[in-house]
Amino acid sequence: MPVQSKWQAWFAAGVWIIVIAISLLCAVWGCMALLAQAPQRYNIAAALALVWGFAWLILFGYGALQQRVLPIFAGGLALMLGLLVWWETIDPQSERAWAADVAQLVAIETDKHQPDVVHLRNVRNFVWRSDTAFTPRWEARSYDLSQLESVDVALSYWMGPAIAHTLVSFGFADGQHVVFSIEIRKEQHEQFDALAGFFKQYEMALVAADERDILAVRTNVRGEQVHLYRVNMAQDSMRELFMAYARQASQLAFAPRFYNTLTANCTTIVWQLARRIGQELPTDWRLLASGYLPEYLRDVGALASMQPLELQRAQGHITQRAQTWQPPAHGTDAEISADFSRHIRQGM
Template sequence: MSRMPRNHLMPVSSKWQTWCMAGAWLLVTALGLLCAAWGCMALLAQAPQRYNIAAALALVWGFAWLILFGYGALQRRVLPILAGGLALMLGLLIWWGTIDPQSDREWAADVARLVAIESDKHQPDVVHLRNVRNFTWRSDSDFTPRWEDRSYDLSKLSSVDVALSYWMGPAIAHTLVSFGFTDGQHVVFSIEIRKQQHEQFDALAGFFKQYEMALVAADERDILSVRTNVRGEQVHLYQVNMTQDSMRDLFMAYARQASQLAFAPRFYNTLTANCTTIVWQLARRIGQALPTDWRLLASGYLPEYLRDVGGLASMQPLELLRAQGNITQRAQTWQAPAHDTDAERSADFSRHIRQGM
């Protein structure tokens, strides 16, 4: 009877040890690379920029991780990498926690003021908003600034529309919410970055405490037409299916959020605190049963999400609603009546862009 080679069979326990060690190395390597990359970007975004301090710190951070992995590989041990990586991340996160949002920077003109709410104890249905934006835009750098105090009677709330402004392909859109009243008024709430003067939005920087958050309340003639007429974006309107009580609750949730930002600034985050996720959070806060969904991040597909959760007021096919709600050309062709008051012109603009919806 022939003898089988001694190494023909490997003990089961040895196989499991080999597989477990390979899995551990793979997991630790992936986590380490993720932590190293995140730390480099965080340092580049928030460390002092003068004298290339941020770049130097990012290089030191990356070199520290390289040494850590090299030592672990030479020793064939995972534990030193875990312990060293934990110490590095703990130190970085302690520094990261000291970075607080500010309210006293040199802000860009369109977010220089934050909307504030004032209630009237004699008229419980009436809400006064200070710093409602009503700019006249000729270009992104040429405009007539105007901030107004306006009053809204919540008993006259008649509609809520979601506006999606497509600025980077079909999957990415800026989300705005417009409240309509029976007296012809419309006010739009928009979560935006509170950019500083001469600062531009960068989606990657939005992950790293680069921008404070602003909640803008604006006239439709301002905040919608600047996107269609000045920036060349495609804007679509969709009417939302909400009861009058729910519309009122959502309006007040926006107003309270605006007041909180005035006293306690917070950072905008591209993933977790952006123009769409904040709307979803506010709606959940007032009791709307809205499930989590990937389309909350790919906000260009928000109409499909709203349709699936029964959030659209119309039961017509989505493609028809999308075509009817495309207000871009109507906004571009609107002409202000010569002799109307400013309020009448705003109401006329809102009527004009909804023709055919």
């Protein structure tokens, strides 16, 4: 075979492989999108997914018979354009039958006469007895940013070493802490599914909560392994990050958005907020495999401690301390919360 013909054959084979691979990805993505978002009644979603898959099979068959790539390319492009037009009509909603723990969205208020004081409405402070038995409490709290002393990243491991939920806790001089957490705003009948998170299945919620609520429900109720890491930040940067979270919460209240397992999750949003306030944080695969976020923070110099990471990991492992904490017999609710926050940090 002449050299030119050999190269032409290889090129043609390469084009076929690329077109088929892209087509398969589009076919699978479209099938899952239809199953996730098309109407479920009367099995409409399943029927549309079958029609979608059958249309791609026809394209593949016709292209193979004609030994031409163009029919697959042109037909697939038409199918995808039609699907994407429909996909863009699916908008996030603010009014649904929300689950109790994300029923309210945190809202921010400021006072020009007290520029350092931020008022948050709908701070969550539930008393959890189990995942389904709890006393709901939504509170209005005020925070003096001039008294902001620390920022801790909490990682809650619930599915192996690579997957963790990321929370950020702000500590104040009076012992109070408020935690911000990006979560799915699930409906009453929903449970989190990472795969569904790719397909506009969940709106996004930004929860502001007391540590005694949002950390203890993970350690004491769900049995998750939670680690705390102190972040190295100047006080001005702490304030700016706090306000970035608060502003993000206000935006979600007026302009809901979808949670996305890959691009808009609990870790990538933290990174985006940090970049927004001028923190130079490089992109890295560990922002997606959030269980390895401590290694990323160490490598970019964001951890406050210079101790070996394994020692920080052990000292910041708060699950057992949270489970053994006993609330004091007397004290205000704020004092009891502060006591919990001190107890889980013993040894850090």
